[in-house]
Amino acid sequence: MAKEKRALWPSEAAVSDVLGRLIEFWGFKRNMGRIWAVLFLSPEPLSAEDLRLSLKLSSGAVSMTLNELLRWGVVRKVWVQGERKDFFTAEVQLWRMISRVLNEREKTEIVAAIEAFEEALAEVSKLRHSPDPKTRERAELQYERIKQLLELAKLGKRLIDTLLATAKLDAEPLVRFLLRQQGPSSPSS
Known part of the structure; x- marks a missing residue:
């Protein structure tokens, strides 16, 4: 059963863009803020593919960014029953x-x-x-x-x-x- 494409709400797009600019201002990569924001606002864990489609990024950009976010401890991998791919959630304790x-x-x-x-x-x-x-x-x-x-x-x-x-x-x-x-x-x- 294929999972339907998850489109960003306007609020998610706005917050992800703002956090992307803010994170970039602090010397991090813009996509780190954008991906973290989408995960932070998501009610369920998302896969790299979900993030790629939602933010219109390349697979490589999503993969590298998720690895950096994991290294910083602001994103974590989670297991989703019945799924073989990795899913991610954001650290919610700011x-x-x-x-x-x-x-x-x-x-x-x-x-x-x-x-x-x-x-x-x-x-x-x-x-x-x-x-x-x-x-x-x-x-x-x-x-x-x-x-x-x-x-x-x-x-x-x-x-x-x-x-x-x-x-x-x-x-x-x-x-x-x-x-x-x-x-x-x-x-x-």
């Missing part, structure tokens, strides 16, 4: 999905930035005691500015760690950091 991406992608980048800033500080520190006044002046300026970048990166890591641990975000450290950046000449309210 916080679980977001926290995994934050932990694996953003936090990794911030940790790498912290390490790079620390190495840069060590290098520029060597030049802060140079006999040449211009070199000392340039090194001092760079030291202070790299220190600010390091402080911001560490703050970002603490905010992500806190957000991941508690699903809450305390913006006070960010506000304090931003207020320090304004300096003493800014009017206080």
Whole structure:
């Protein structure tokens, strides 16, 4: 018995397009957002063929995208009784999905930035005691500015760690950091 083609409702098409653009803005592939959205909005698991027909994508594009979504843990394979092909559903707990991406992608980048800033500080520190006044002046300026970048990166890591641990975000450290950046000449309210 052949399964009938599942056409997208206008709401599904609209949401899948919006999420595709949003996901692309965050550096992922547009089709990742589109396929996840269709699965998220579907009342039943869908096969790769269902997704291919619904979104008018190639089999290869659907296959590669599903593999990426599986790797990120935002889609999972499910068994459908009486069917031999694979079916898929979306992760519906949004916080679980977001926290995994934050932990694996953003936090990794911030940790790498912290390490790079620390190495840069060590290098520029060597030049802060140079006999040449211009070199000392340039090194001092760079030291202070790299220190600010390091402080911001560490703050970002603490905010992500806190957000991941508690699903809450305390913006006070960010506000304090931003207020320090304004300096003493800014009017206080």
